[in-house]
Amino acid sequence: MMEKELIPNLFRTEYQKIVSVLSNLFGIHHIEIAEDIVSDTFLAAAETWAIKGIPDNPTAWLYTVAKNKTKNYFKRNDVFEKKIVTEIKYNTPLNNPETEIDLSEQNIADSQLAMIFTVCNPCNSNEAQIALALNLLCGFGINEISDAFLSNKEIIYKRINRAKEKLKEENIKIQHPNSAEINDRIETVLKTIYLLYSEGYYSTSQNTTLRKDLCAEAMRLTYLLIQNESTNLPATNALMALMCFHSSRFEARTSENGEIILYQDQDELLWNHELIDKGTYFLSKSSTGNTLSKYHLEAGIAYWHTQKKDSPEKWQHILELYNNLIILEYSPIVALNRTFALSKVNGKKEAIIEAEKLNLTDNHFYYSLLGNLYTDVDNKKAHQHFETALGLAKTTAEKNIISKNILQLSFF
């Protein structure tokens, strides 16, 4: 691999690992020291490798240098004596931290898990948690994060710093959560990871590579939770299955010029069957225990969508899953999707009656659904609903889809 690609790649995979381990050592109050040491390490790598060439084992090189820099920091700074020493005693059972900076695979995995639970602490807003996760858990720079959020760097920079300050204020400990804490907080953690995934999957950002990266990172974090016995829960596997099923359609859901392609118009050959198989695997792993999370239901719905062929069985299952999902937690988009599934099972007439009760009059998807249901039943009404939807839609991609629907109406 060329050196030019090597360092960014290592940065992506190793930065957050070393930061996690060092943050565990230093505690949340000195998280910047951990970040500085790791940034310095990568800077040293860039300088040294350019002159002396790439070492045989670049990762080991990074770990050694990071360890040395940490030890030097300890030696040089009396801050260590006064402030950090208490934290270290709290976090590690070892009495002599100067010689023990443990970058073993096991400690990296444990530290990352502790960091995930710290970053996904509900004391921060969802938005702040996601930005912080991208920064600390995924090694994304401010530039990439602001690109992903379609926001400016200044705002993202402030958001991340405020989120860190909040963790310090609340004195959030970076530590391996016990099983009671995992039960209490896994829901928040999974929610943040799912939002991170959705940010990538549904983002209107034109940067496809970046969007894929966000999805891949969310899946990597989920996989980390699956690899750890204490967080390898049915809901975690269900979330993983859901993300695999969604990702399998990543290539098929946008055209070359970035237009959204609706499910029924997608080219099935572009679906990634390896990911569908993986999703099925994780879905089967998720069906233990007696808790049915919303990820189970959503993964089930996504599973049935990987069966392109319409059958009464398929839509009956999807409707049942949507029924359960909407009973579990109300959301307008689920209410609309449920009504669409109902039309597939019980016909358009019944679905129209149901749809008109939803009364989501500020939502363009609501009018698109009505337009769809009225198509072939009362095309004049269908046209009116599509026109209303067009007036409410915000993005060009959405408007294009609605216009296409109107155009199709006038043909028949």
Add this chain to the structure above:
Amino acid sequence: MNEFLLIFRRDFTTKEIQPSPEEMQQHFQQWQNWFGSLAAQDKLARPLQRWDGQGKIVTNNKNVTNGPYVEIKESIGGMIIVKAKDYDEAAEIAQNCPILNLGGNVEIRMAVNS
């Protein structure tokens, strides 16, 4: 917006009028769709709660007996709490309740907030 308790009752004891397994399956789907429909309209005021079919009865001489059945044949199949403007709207909701298809009935009570 007010909250209304809907109590579903029907005759669970008379053998001859009990639905067949196939009818029961279909009936179950009707319930699911009805709950789904209410939830989609954001009308459920509380999460759904399932109730055990057995139950106990305490009579006025403090005797405790098995089974929810006293003198009448009908017993409670379940209950939900919905959001509705007034009794009229609550009754409209209850008119779509699947218990009616099996000869049951729905009792409606409005929650009173003093």
